[in-house]
């Protein structure tokens with residue numbers, strides 16, 4: 375990882391029987407983050423070093439302290455360490471806040487904002503929810519939140535309080551233990567009905583942000599698209615960064631010369647056809663922040679100044695962002711010889 379920041383654990387709160395919130399104090403003077411971003415931590419377990427990302431569950435607009443909320447995973451290396459060994463006062467090493475699962479707010483905006491979460495996918499959306507309620511009191515905010523039961527629902531009471539405090543927030547709880555099938559698992563039919571019932575403004579401007587298991591987010595995406603929502607306004611945050619099974623196929627089999635510009639210094643390197651731009655840069659001592667290396671998190675986004683780049687996988691960038699020159703370097707390959715990339 376690039377630049378590492380030390381985060382001191384200042385408090386630990388139990389949310390549900392397998393979820394805890396860790397309150398963190400960054401040991402740096404200038405620290406900023408946007409609602410919806412995440413931190414990638416590096417855990418040095420002596421025998422091995424592992425990286426894990428956690429969404430920031432606090433909001434920069436409403437919370438004093440930064441926090442992450444972690445669900446314990448059966449046999450999971452890091453979550454079990456966090457639950458059994460981490461204590462107040464310990465210091466974790468992590469990246470600055472990163473990620474593109476954020477919203478640009480405009481006070482006075484009147485639009486529909488659908489936040490659709492399942493299980494621990496609420497963490498990033500909880501941060502966004504608090505910021506959106508603060509910045510856009512005129513927008514119609516709908517939280518659709520699926521869980522197995524009330525007991526397993528992270529932030530259940532806090533979210534209920536937000537619902538009471540903010541008349542522009544509607545909460546649709548779904549519990550899979552509910553005997554009423556129409557209030558149990560979220561599927562296409564229920565989602566369409568909920569969205570149609572709550573839509574208040576121009577459908578084309580409605581934002582749809584989702585986080586949860588991949589099949590859940592795929593259902594949200596397909597359902598929203600088939601119901602006429604604007605594909606440029608649908609965003610998802612992926613927690614499972616196992617590389618997708620993509621066919622090992624390249625645009626062509628030509629190595630290319632690529633110029634990387636960082637802090638106004640240009641470095642030209644050869645990028646083999648079967649190596650990503652990110653790995654080629656790292657192999658040549660050019661550092662680019664990165665996390666998933668699978669086209670799913672957006673940490674390695676750079677700006678294409680010239681030439682053409684083909685991405686073999688992209689779950690992050692929207693068409694409009696690609697048109698504006700943004701590229702994922704972890705799945706990007708140069709397909710012309712004149713590529714110039716600016717590292718942010």
Ligand SMILES: Cc1cc2nc3c(=O)[nH]c(=O)nc-3n(C[C@H](O)[C@H](O)[C@H](O)COP(=O)(O)OP(=O)(O)OC[C@H]3O[C@@H](n4cnc5c(N)ncnc54)[C@H](O)[C@@H]3O)c2cc1C
Nearest residue numbers: 412426427428429443444445447449450451452453497613
């Ligand atoms: C952008 C982003 C944001 C995220 N935000 C959050 C968040 O807010 N909250 C949260 O709880 N999580 C979040 N995650 C997920 C988090 O990063 C971890 O993946 C998660 O906590 C599991 O880590 P772990 O080390 O405990 O589990 P791992 O050790 O990675 O194990 C995960 C699973 O794989 C299995 N496994 C591991 N190794 C093997 C093996 N060799 N063979 C077979 N099975 C194996 C384990 O048994 C376990 O079931 C986020 C991920 C991303 C990418």
